Amino acid sequence: MADELLAHVLRKEKTGTSSLHLLYEQGFEEEKLPEVGDYSVLLDGNDQAQAIICTRVVDILPYSQISEVHGYLEGEGDRTLQYWRNVHQPFFEQELQVYGLPFSEDMLIVYELFELVFQKSAQKKR
Known part of the structure; x- marks a missing residue:
């Protein structure tokens, strides 16, 4: 999956990503x-x-308030909100x-809008 998501970023189709706020809040995420x-x-x-990549915007909002725009910026599948939710x-x-925790549509999502600022160039074949 890492290669697939990376390809979307490198093609500049994916400029957003999302994660669960609760995992940061509870200290389950290893990152800040x-x-x-x-x-x-x-x-x-x-x-x-x-x-x-460089983070340009951070939105923290309930899962139920993720919008079509958020789904589109994730750059995956058909780029719809329905696809985003299904995945x-x-x-x-x-x-x-x-962690033995239930999912709820009220759970907060951390949505990052980012910009690709550096891309490793392909190796030239000799």
């Missing part, structure tokens, strides 16, 4: 809550650095299950 101006290194499926709800449920 994202902030505007943060830089992140994107790894491929082999854990090799391929790109750097993210099971993913969030699986993440929460690890």
